[in-house]
Ligand SMILES: Nc1ncnc2c1ncn2[C@@H]1O[C@H](COP(=O)(O)OP(=O)(O)OP(=O)(O)O)[C@@H](O)[C@H]1O
């Protein structure tokens with residue numbers, strides 16, 4: 503499967519158990535680009551802290567976000583020969599706060615975000631149902647308290663994850679395509695709009 507190097511790097515974001523890994527993986531497969539789980543980039547210390555039921559703080563997350571940002575900046579692996587344009591990438595990363603997302607975009611300015619939204623009771627039941635995960639369900643409250651939803655001036659969209667995975671992925675692709683269309687309009691010197699129409703951005707709601 504060939505990667506679409508023209509696509510912006512995508513961060514699938516949200517709280518624990520929102521479905522970042524599941525949706526991110528399926529989205530990457532549909533787009534034909536690489537998938538990377540930012541959970542795999544956590545330090546042993548961060549992982550141990552979460553496993554012990556202690557939420558990470560800004561200082562814990564800073565070096566991790568820089569590692570995730572470096573992945574986004576590289577836009578995924580080069581081809582088998584190690585050269586040519588890098589393929590784009592989908593990264594599953596909580597990116598809970600606005601400053602975290604700004605930090606990622608400082609590394610890779612083209613990055614767009616897909617926020618996964620779910621009712622707390624859906625999150626709780628999914629967190630409790632899964633086994634063998636380092637993140638205890640008790641940390642869900644702190645994740646929800648920390649979350650700063652994607653704002654209207656951030657590039658991205660929000661999708662509800664109450665539906666089956668295939669539907670969530672289809673919704674995400676439609677929303678990303680809408681963002682692409684808006685960006686194209688902004689680039690078209692003959693278009694009616696000189697920049698993105700903020701009212702049309704599928705980010706709020
Ligand atoms: N749309 C969906 N419908 C039903 N179950 C789902 C859906 N998306 C994810 N799940 C299930 O919910 C659980 C959490 O999903 P997943 O591990 O992908 O979330 P996550 O956001 O990556 O979590 P974490 O960041 O804590 O690793 C998993 O058991 C997964 O199979």
Ligand SMILES: O=C(O)[C@H](O)[C@@H](O)[C@H](O)[C@H](O)CO
Pocket residue numbers: 517518519541544558563595596597598637645
């Ligand atoms: O920012 C954070 O607190 C972390 O990234 C967490 O969100 C977990 O890594 C992830 O959700 C796994 O459960």
